[in-house]
Amino acid sequence: MSTPASTAQGRWSDTTCLICGAATGHLPTCAASNPDATNHLTQTLPDGTTRTWTVAGIRYTATEARRQAITALMPTMTWVHTIDQPSLPFSTGALVNEIVPQPGIGRRLARIGYHPLATLRVPDCGCTDLWRCRCDFDDHPHAHAHPDLWADYPLLALVLRWSHGWGHLWLLDIGTGAVVIADDYITAPIPAGATKACAMGWCHRCPGSTRPAPGQTHRPPCGCSCHTQPPCGSNSGDREKGTTGES
Numbered sequence: 001m002s003t004p005a006s007t008a009q010g011r012w013s014d015t016t017c018l019i020c021g022a023a024t025g026h027l028p029t030c031a032a033s034n035p036d037a038t039n040h041l042t043q044t045l046p047d048g049t050t051r052t053w054t055v056a057g058i059r060y061t062a063t064e065a066r067r068q069a070i071t072a073l074m075p076t077m078t079w080v081h082t083i084d085q086p087s088l089p090f091s092t093g094a095l096v097n098e099i100v101p102q103p104g105i106g107r108r109l110a111r112i113g114y115h116p117l118a119t120l121r122v123p124d125c126g127c128t129d130l131w132r133c134r135c136d137f138d139d140h141p142h143a144h145a146h147p148d149l150w151a152d153y154p155l156l157a158l159v160l161r162w163s164h165g166w167g168h169l170w171l172l173d174i175g176t177g178a179v180v181i182a183d184d185y186i187t188a189p190i191p192a193g194a195t196k197a198c199a200m201g202w203c204h205r206c207p208g209s210t211r212p213a214p215g216q217t218h219r220p221p222c223g224c225s226c227h228t229q230p231p232c233g234s235n236s237g238d239r240e241k242g243t244t245g246e247s
């Protein structure tokens, strides 16, 4: 019997794989069958973002309910631009310092998202097969367990500037370190002629013009649309313009 991944959940007493639905072992298509798999699920969001849920985070993301609990926290984050040298809560700063030296992160890190109260409640269970753990299901005996057997982990986000898009790394602070649970990517090329500040999304810090070409003194104006358009989101009903096309 094959069960679609999205309905492979059922009751707490079930023992099927939460991802592939296999009663024992895993289907060949299941990420658990592939030692090289880094993601167990890939989604396309309405805005075009590709969201991948990592195998490393399977314990926290194997069910629709767990993923929804995480996505519900995402809009509550406080965002800070790294150029502003923000002062972060101690544990957040320590985790960021641990992650940032990893190759490809440091110079791309544009923003950090955190929220001390945006925590995810997860069962701190002893399950060894995380692809089958249902300790957070309704009526599971664990639901009545001592509060110490439930953990509240804060969500953290790192926004990375790639040359053709933006990446969001979503992490869970599990106390002993950070686990990357989801990885978002949306295509958004750096605007032509943008300064470093505007390329990184630090429009409030843009000097307005870029370095002169060799042998020149004229500083070309920054190509980012923030200098000719109101910041997006300032008023969503105010989108039509028509005054920026002159050249």
Ligand SMILES: [Zn+2]
Pocket (backbone or CB within 6 Å): 017, 018, 019, 020, 021, 022, 025, 026, 027, 030, 031, 032, 033, 131
């Ligand atoms: Zn499976």
Ligand SMILES: [Zn+2]
Pocket (backbone or CB within 6 Å): 123, 125, 126, 127, 133, 134, 135
């Ligand atoms: Zn469990």
Ligand SMILES: [Zn+2]
Pocket (backbone or CB within 6 Å): 197, 198, 202, 203, 206, 224, 225, 226, 227
């Ligand atoms: Zn800008």
Ligand SMILES: [Zn+2]
Pocket (backbone or CB within 6 Å): 194, 195, 197, 198, 203, 206, 207, 208, 209, 222, 223, 224, 226, 227
């Ligand atoms: Zn600019």
